[in-house]
Amino acid sequence: MSTTGLGGGLDATPAPVAERFEPSRSPFSWLLQRELVRYLRIWYYSVLGQISTPLLMLSVFGFALSHRVKGTGGVTYTHFILPGLIGQTLMTVGYINGTTSLFDARRDRYFNDVLSSPLRWWEINLACVLAAVIRGILTCGLVAAIAMPIVGATIDRPLILVAGLPAALIVAAQLGVIAGVHIKTMDQNISLQTLAVQPLTFLGGTFYSISALPPVWSDLSHVNPVFYVVQVMRIGFVGSADLSAGIGLAVLWSMAIVLTAWSLQLFRSGRRLKD
């Protein structure tokens, strides 16, 4: 150990130049941990804050209207809208996590600490996506745990949820990550949320069946990605929806694959992450 010029017993000798980088612990696990710490440190906003909206909507729309409006598939209106509210929350949380984490890191330039480290490009992408997925599971799990006993909801087709939830979580997380890579200003971030994400979540069929819509609006619903998340969630909870389970799952997984490929390409090339 050498301490030349540096006090406090610091080992100032540089590490030997190794032929191969051999980490004692995976840098990926550190980055994932950092991503989790980031939002768990502000859990009252990042997790609890995100469950208040769906629970309020459930109270206002569900309990206030359930005596006047019937759900489809033989369930109450509150039961009918609950899966959609969970899907809506999942999309919002996934998107917000990706944009906030990446956009902040890029804007304040501490993302350079990650880019200049031995982390591989796909590890950076995976850590961002996985953190958003875990946040989605935590938040939606809490919404379901609180709302299901109140509403008296059950899970009618659990296998559909098992097959569909991972795809929905990936779609939401990758959309957030892709937006986080592209967004340049806070104004853009807010605009995208208010002009695109919020309308899409509200028009995703949470509060209504698209069979009740005029044909044009019904057709337009099919190009809204949130629609498929809501439908698959509804099939899982209620047993049926406006789509067959097969089509819903096929579209969701296709979106998950395409968005993942796009996101990976952004990280591999680094063109929007580096100068």
Added chain:
Amino acid sequence: MRCISGTSALSVCGLRKTYKGGFTALHGLDLELAPGRFVGLLGPNGAGKSTLIGSVCNLVIPTAGEIRVFGHDHRSREARSLIGLAEQEVNLDRFLSVEQILVYHGGYHGLRRREAYRRARELMEVFRLSDRAKNNLSELSGGMRRRIMFARALMHRPPLLILDEPTAGVDVDLRIELWQYIRGLHADGTTVLLTTHYLEEAEALCEEIVLLRGGRILARGTADRLRADFSASDIAGVYAHAMAVVDHGHGAAA
């Protein structure tokens, strides 16, 4: 052109960077740093210093050229694990405490938890940050943030330390303190590449000085050699002469 040496701490060969808008920041730059050397990079704003450093550290995508760090391609994990970088702008993770900033940086470079915390404690002791370990950035002064930047760059004991204007905007006391740290690291074998606008800093610290302007190297040598070459009494005179030669003689380089 073949200019890459496998034994150099840093080899830059034919490095060119043209940004999207068409501005070329580096024009086929060549630079070699032998292991253990202390080299200062001097030049005005826009000379290409930060672009060069960004390219070496995987933050800028070069348009052309080759960069090797101790023989490894600069994009490889091996190369990135060998470089410590303290950037010009303070860029610290505002979601983390002082200790966490250091620990996570160590983690990104492959340290295990216990090792990372031990190293972070050592560095916080040296940089007088121990009593601020749990503080957030918003609770720290500019000087403290600058010390964290420096400590972070040293977390993984890099053999090549790149300091981009580490003393910009700091008071005289802290500047002298940082000089002492940098000298100590160099004495213990770390290769150092330092960019600075302070000419006396380059003269006091560096074994060699590289003068850069318009993305090209104008001159390189020890302070004595440069003084002799430019018939100047000090490095400020060298700098003034070199820049004047570019302005009047080789306008294209500016």
